[in-house]
Amino acid sequence: MGQKEYSETFYHPYEPYDIQIQLMETVYRVLSEGKKIAILESPTGTGKTLSLICATMTWLRMNKADIFTRREANSENNENGGESESEDEPDWVNDTYRESLLQEKLVSLNEYEKHLNELNITGRKSSKTIHDLNKEDGRYGAVESLRKRRRRNQHIDISLEEQDFIPQPYESDSETYETIVGLRGARLLDKHHRLSELSSEIKTLLNRIDGKISMDSSNSNCFAVLNQNPVKIYFASRTYSQLSQFTSQIRLPTFPSSFRNKVPDEKVKYLPLASKKQLCINPKVTKWKTLEAINDACTDARHSKEGCSFYQNTNEWRHAPDTLALRDTIFSEIQDIEDLVPLGKSLGICPYYASREALPIAEVVTLPYQYLLSESTRSSLQIDLQDAIVIIDEAHNLIETINSIYSSEVSLEDLRNCHKGILTYFNKFKSRLNPGNRVNLLKLNSLLTTLIQFITKNFKKIGLEIDPNDMFEGSNIDTLNIHKILRYIKVSKIAYKIDAYTQALEDIESVRNEKQTNGAHRKPVSSQPLLFKVSKFLSCLTNLTSEGQFFFEKGCSIKYMLLEPSEPFDSILNQAKCVLLAGGTMEPVSEFLTNLFPKVSSESITTFSCNHVIPKENLKTYATNQSEFEFTFEKRMSPSLINDRLFQFFVELSEAVPQKGGIVAFFPSYQYLAHIIECWKQNENLTHLNKVRKIFYESKDGEDILAGYSESVAEGKGSILFAIVGGKLSEGINFQDNLCRAVVMVGLPFPNIFSGELIIKRKHLTNKIMKSGGTKEEASQATREFMENICMKAVNQSIGRAIRHANDYANIYLLDVRYNRPNFREKLSRWVKDSINSEQTINQIISSTRLFFAAHSRNAH
Numbered sequence: 001m002g003q004k005e006y007s008e009t010f011y012h013p014y015e016p017y018d019i020q021i022q023l024m025e026t027v028y029r030v031l032s033e034g035k036k037i038a039i040l041e042s043p044t045g046t047g048k049t050l051s052l053i054c055a056t057m058t059w060l061r062m063n064k065a066d067i068f069t070r071r072e073a074n075s076e077n078n079e080n081g082g083e084s085e086s087e088d089e090p091d092w093v094n095d096t097y098r099e100s101l102l103q104e105k106l107v108s109l110n111e112y113e114k115h116l117n118e119l120n121i122t123g124r125k126s127s128k129t130i131h132d133l134n135k136e137d138g139r140y141g142a143v144e145s146l147r148k149r150r151r152r153n154q155h156i157d158i159s160l161e162e163q164d165f166i167p168q169p170y171e172s173d174s175e176t177y178e179t180i181v182g183l184r185g186a187r188l189l190d191k192h193h194r195l196s197e198l199s200s201e202i203k204t205l206l207n208r209i210d211g212k213i214s215m216d217s218s219n220s221n222c223f224a225v226l227n228q229n230p231v232k233i234y235f236a237s238r239t240y241s242q243l244s245q246f247t248s249q250i251r252l253p254t255f256p257s258s259f260r261n262k263v264p265d266e267k268v269k270y271l272p273l274a275s276k277k278q279l280c281i282n283p284k285v286t287k288w289k290t291l292e293a294i295n296d297a298c299t300d301a302r303h304s305k306e307g308c309s310f311y312q313n314t315n316e317w318r319h320a321p322d323t324l325a326l327r328d329t330i331f332s333e334i335q336d337i338e339d340l341v342p343l344g345k346s347l348g349i350c351p352y353y354a355s356r357e358a359l360p361i362a363e364v365v366t367l368p369y370q371y372l373l374s375e376s377t378r379s380s381l382q383i384d385l386q387d388a389i390v391i392i393d394e395a396h397n398l399i400e401t402i403n404s405i406y407s408s409e410v411s412l413e414d415l416r417n418c419h420k421g422i423l424t425y426f427n428k429f430k431s432r433l434n435p436g437n438r439v440n441l442l443k444l445n446s447l448l449t450t451l452i453q454f455i456t457k458n459f460k461k462i463g464l465e466i467d468p469n470d471m472f473e474g475s476n477i478d479t480l481n482i483h484k485i486l487r488y489i490k491v492s493k494i495a496y497k498i499d500a501y502t503q504a505l506e507d508i509e510s511v512r513n514e515k516q517t518n519g520a521h522r523k524p525v526s527s528q529p530l531l532f533k534v535s536k537f538l539s540c541l542t543n544l545t546s547e548g549q550f551f552f553e554k555g556c557s558i559k560y561m562l563l564e565p566s567e568p569f570d571s572i573l574n575q576a577k578c579v580l581l582a583g584g585t586m587e588p589v590s591e592f593l594t595n596l597f598p599k600v601s602s603e604s605i606t607t608f609s610c611n612h613v614i615p616k617e618n619l620k621t622y623a624t625n626q627s628e629f630e631f632t633f634e635k636r637m638s639p640s641l642i643n644d645r646l647f648q649f650f651v652e653l654s655e656a657v658p659q660k661g662g663i664v665a666f667f668p669s670y671q672y673l674a675h676i677i678e679c680w681k682q683n684e685n686l687t688h689l690n691k692v693r694k695i696f697y698e699s700k701d702g703e704d705i706l707a708g709y710s711e712s713v714a715e716g717k718g719s720i721l722f723a724i725v726g727g728k729l730s731e732g733i734n735f736q737d738n739l740c741r742a743v744v745m746v747g748l749p750f751p752n753i754f755s756g757e758l759i760i761k762r763k764h765l766t767n768k769i770m771k772s773g774g775t776k777e778e779a780s781q782a783t784r785e786f787m788e789n790i791c792m793k794a795v796n797q798s799i800g801r802a803i804r805h806a807n808d809y810a811n812i813y814l815l816d817v818r819y820n821r822p823n824f825r826e827k828l829s830r831w832v833k834d835s836i837n838s839e840q841t842i843n844q845i846i847s848s849t850r851l852f853f854a855a856h857s858r859n860a861h
């Protein structure tokens with residue numbers, strides 16, 4: 001279908017800005033032209049998420065009919081040995097054939113839509129919204145009482161009996177269903193089962209069409225099964241709150257049906273996937289605090305004699321009226337993750353497993369990064385990316401996220417603590433453990449002892465590469481052993497048992513200490529058992545070494561790092577129709593091209609960057625040309641730079657920016673800021689500056705200063721915040737309006753080239769270029785570019801905090817003469833680059849700043 005057939009505004013619920021139309025048109029074109037990747041930069045506050053929803057949904061609705069018919073024709077072709085539709089037939093014969101397939105499909109789709117509509121109307125009549133359901137009596141009354149119980153549970157201290165620490169007897173050679181038939185066999189059996197299920201669904205549908213049976217929730221399943229969406233939109237983001245924002249946005253537009261005449265109303269089948277921590281409704285399980293503990297407790301509950309009362313792994317459960325009712329209610333209107341919990345409680349059905357059953361029918365699915373980026377998670381959740389439109393939001397940190405999912409690190413201290421914990425546990429419970437548990441715990445401890453000895457003996461310098469075979473040289477441990485131990489940790493849940501026991505001992509200890517020290521020595525509770533961290537590291541030992549590298553890292557650690565993030569990303573690219581990487585600051589784009597999809601041809605990649613929605617006069621960027629402002633490693637400690645130039649700049653800027661507007665300055669590292677503060681304390685500069693503006697500064701182990709700074713700004717006191725690039729305040733915080741009228745970037749925040757990670761990365765890059773026939777000069781150019789990209793990405797992220805909505809205004813100050821060099825300037829986000837002013841001396845910059853704020857003060861009156 002052509003572009004002219006959709007609304008020019010892509011069904012955007014508001015009058016879209018020009019840049020929103022440009023973004024939507026780009027996305028639509030990318031999908032229509034079959035491009036593989038789009039890198040989309042649209043600053044925060046420009047309505048990026050809504051534009052992405054409108055463009056992708058419009059494309060999907062315009063093309064679904066085509067996709068449906070092609071799919072049907074192909075599957076018929078395959079089933080009939082390619083006889084149904086032939087290239088030899090005239091076009092009109094093929095067209096008629098496709099049309100007949102589509103008509104069959106539409107009958108079932110329309111029936112299902114009617115069913116969802118009825119559900120929605122019934123739901124509205126009885127309760128208006130899901131939130132209201134909780135307050136009502138009757139069926140949904142149970143929800144509130146469960147909620148109350150749950151709230152009470154949160155205050156109940158978990159008391160554990162000794163019995164709770166004992167794992168189930170472990171038989172090391174026991175085989176699971178999957179180990180007997182093999183993973184592939186299990187999948188095949190599952191497929192056969194689904195196929196036989198489908199044929200019974202088709203029979204039901206035919207009966208329904210013939211008027212032999214009537215529609216109710218139990219036979220609605222056949223319409224649902226037949227209406228599996230052929231192409232899905234997957235939207236992945238970093239946090240649940242960002243996913244929740246997506247939900248609120250997708251509620252706003254109304255999209256036309258894909259089959260306007262035959263199915264007048266087509267609901268957006270939206271499914272928010274979430275973890276058991278968000279969705280579990282079993283009070284015995286939700287009492288645990290961490291995701292790992294909840295996952296473990298769920299497995300225990302499901303495998304216990306009574307099972308979990310909200311879930312059964314049977315087809316009866318999947319097809320039970322309440323399970324289907326939950327699935328269909330999810331699709332009857334846009335539901336948030338939070339809505340699924342009361343829904344599940346009201347029906348007594350586990351929302352986590354029910355939402356997995358709903359996946360084939362969903363049209364738009366939101367999910368956290370981990371679910372999308374980890375191949376094993378995708379496979380276990382049966383997330384199929386075939387032909388999907390994948391949107392990755394906040395994608396500026398995508399490479400780091402992939403690296404962290406597939407990398408692992410363990411320190412000597414971790415290993416020692418883990419070893420000690422296992423020994424303490426073993427000594428306490430050994431007489432009550434069965435032989436399988438005893439043997440495996442002893443093996444695990446011997447493995448840890450070998451690793452401890454290896455680090456103690458061999459840790460010489462950071463960045464030293466390690467051959468994994470050397471770690472176990474002279475011991476009788478091999479990869480097979482590690483596999484068995486990992487399986488034991490997984491199946492026995494021993495990590496959780498040991499952690500709970502050591503935690504209980506520490507609690508007793510800390511209560512004792514607290515009495516003596518008034519709580520001053522209370523240790524923070526770790527979010528996951530230490531043995532999980534160790535076992536993630538052990539699992540890397542079973543990886544192919546060509547994918548990554550082991551090396552020594554600071555803190556007497558061994559790290560395994562993935563060297564080529566493009567490898568795991570390939571599996572997404574190979575399956576998906578298109579991958580859209582979106583973010584407020586996507587520059588430098590070359591980082592993605594070289595690291596994430598080096599094999600994709602440039603014709604298949606579209607890049608888009610738009611300006612901000614704010615008027616031009618709301619943002620000015622200044623890059624000084626004064627050579628004294630150069631914060632290189634050699635020059636940045638200069639007393640005259642710190643005590644005269646830099647200090648004087650902040651005093652003058654503090655006076656030029658109105659008192660009610662905050663100033664946020666970013667420094668390259670904690671150490672450097674600490675040094676500056678120390679210098680200014682000694683010569684009383686700090687006292688002087690404090691008289692002009694109240695100073696707040698980040699320190700490595702210091703407390704959170706954001707609340708104090710925000711309060712001070714709200715009170716209209718002149719305030720200045722010194723923060724760290726890559727620190728707690730450089731990401732995820734909106735410094736909008738008066739919270740930040742001036743953002744200063746002091747120097748260029750290059751990463752520490754002496755970190756083990758960067759030593760290995762640079763070496764890998766050099767080797768790769770040399771191996772492929774490159775010169776030394778090309779290799780050093782590539783490593784320089786690699787370092788500059790990391791640096792400029794951090795700059796874009798930090799300064800991108802300032803402007804957050806269409807009426808916001810602020811200035812950006814790039815305080816290092818090197819920002820005038822093309823290699824750095826080119827890597828700034830477009831909206832920053834386009835706002836760079838001609839004033840370059842500090843005097844000019846300060847005068848221009850006064851004029852900028854005077855103009856805004858006039859406009860405000």
Ligand code: SF4
Pocket residue numbers: 276279280281282285297298299301302308309310311350351352353
């Ligand atoms: S099956 Fe569902 S409700 Fe039951 S424990 Fe697991 S996540 Fe919770």
